[in-house]
Amino acid sequence: xxxxxxxxxxxxxxxxxxxxxxxxxxxxxxxxxxxxxxxxxxxxxxxxxxxxxxxxxxxxxxxxxxxxxxxxxxxxxxxxxxxxxxxxxxxxxxxxxxx
Ligand SMILES: [Zn+2]
Numbered sequence: 285x286x287x288x289x290x291x292x293x294x295x296x297x298x299x300x301x302x303x304x305x306x307x308x309x310x311x312x313x314x315x316x317x318x319x320x321x322x323x324x325x326x327x328x329x330x331x332x333x334x335x336x337x338x339x340x341x342x343x344x345x346x347x348x349x350x351x352x353x354x355x356x357x358x359x360x361x362x363x364x365x366x367x368x369x370x371x372x373x374x375x376x377x378x379x380x381x382x383x
Contacts, residue, residue, distance in 0.1 A: 290343045304340035307352040
């Protein structure tokens with residue numbers, strides 16, 4: 285069984301968590317100035333990283349809070365977790381698959 289460290293509750297079973305997508309996607313500051321293509325990119329385009337990826341997770345069957353995690357997509361190993369609003373640790377690798 286995979287264990288995930290919730291930064292608020294501690295280590296719990298993966299069954300208590302839900303993946304929430306890529307972390308650190310900032311909402312545009314001036315949304316009225318965005319073109320249709322820029323909105324499409326903001327809403328639907330995400331990195332497809334082979335290696336360490338910053339992800340958002342939610343402890344749905346625990347505290348219910350969102351948090352961020354660095355996970356290696358090649359091994360499914362969680363390197364670290366951290367609270368929303370904190371910067372990602374320096375271990376973040378931005379190697380990507382595809383263009
Ligand atoms: Zn929790």
